[in-house]
Amino acid sequence: MMIVEILVSFFLILGAFFALAGSIGLFRLRDFFTRLHGPTKATTLGVGCLAIASAIYFTFHKEGISLHEVLITLFLFITAPVSAHFLAKAARHQRLHEDKDHPDA
Amino acid sequence: MQGNRLIPHPLMSFALIILWLLLNNTFSFGHILLGTLLGIMIPWFTNRFWPARPRICKRRLFLKFFFGIFLYDVVVANLNVVRLILQPDISKLQPKFIEIPLDTDDPMVISILANVISMTPGTVSTEITADKKTLIVHGLNVPDERAAIAEIKSRYETTLKEIFTC
Numbered sequence A: 001m002m003i004v005e006i007l008v009s010f011f012l013i014l015g016a017f018f019a020l021a022g023s024i025g026l027f028r029l030r031d032f033f034t035r036l037h038g039p040t041k042a043t044t045l046g047v048g049c050l051a052i053a054s055a056i057y058f059t060f061h062k063e064g065i066s067l068h069e070v071l072i073t074l075f076l077f078i079t080a081p082v083s084a085h086f087l088a089k090a091a092r093h094q095r096l097h098e099d100k101d102h103p104d105a
Numbered sequence B: 001m002q003g004n005r006l007i008p009h010p011l012m013s014f015a016l017i018i019l020w021l022l023l024n025n026t027f028s029f030g031h032i033l034l035g036t037l038l039g040i041m042i043p044w045f046t047n048r049f050w051p052a053r054p055r056i057c058k059r060r061l062f063l064k065f066f067f068g069i070f071l072y073d074v075v076v077a078n079l080n081v082v083r084l085i086l087q088p089d090i091s092k093l094q095p096k097f098i099e100i101p102l103d104t105d106d107p108m109v110i111s112i113l114a115n116v117i118s119m120t121p122g123t124v125s126t127e128i129t130a131d132k133k134t135l136i137v138h139g140l141n142v143p144d145e146r147a148a149i150a151e152i153k154s155r156y157e158t159t160l161k162e163i164f165t166c
Helices: A002-028 A042-061 A068-093 B010-024 B029-049 B059-086 B107-119 B145-164
Strands: B096-101 B123-128 B134-139
Touching: A002 A042, A002 B059, A042 A068, A042 B059, A068 B010, A068 B107, A068 B123, B010 B029, B059 B107, B059 B145, B096 B145, B107 B123, B107 B134, B107 B145
Parallel strands: none
Antiparallel strands: B096 B134, B123 B134
């Protein structure tokens, strides 16, 4: 049981770290397009780690294996790039990348 | 796996059954039965949305790509981006739009390539030109544009093309 606790804690902290890094990125990066990189990357692995932690925890503390966390990861992997693509496309059509006067757009 | 009238998309039916069981977090007989029913009926009603069935020609390459190369790259992508974000001087980043000339006109291959690019090291696909010949990608840190294009083409496009074209 000790090993399970350590594993769960490890993935929780790792996931929280990646989610935090993604948020810091959102804050530190300068323009719209670089900010887009946060949600598609750091956050994906962050949520992935949290899902793994959850799957391990519920598999060992409840009866039977718990696998619907896999679905969360799967749906995230399917939707994250698509939503990022739409945001980027919209921004390009608004010509944000040519707007040098407002680098913070 | 070829479909017939009763089961037009066998792979989709199978995926739906697995999806149903995962959603309910159980493998009990009742849910397997209900999932099978849904797996057979949903493709009937959505048949018209699938004009061309995507074909996976190189099955082993497909598995190797998505569960090997791609997963590895996703993890590396995250670590890279975290390192870039947390570096002390963030103005050192060289974000840039790069244009990737496409070697394929298969919409399936193009959309998967665009998604894969979005998930991997410091790149987000932003737009595909109207003639479907160029994919515009935004890179978070692109010191060498040519190397970046060459890497995406050799690492992803060639492999995906091989998987989905017979």
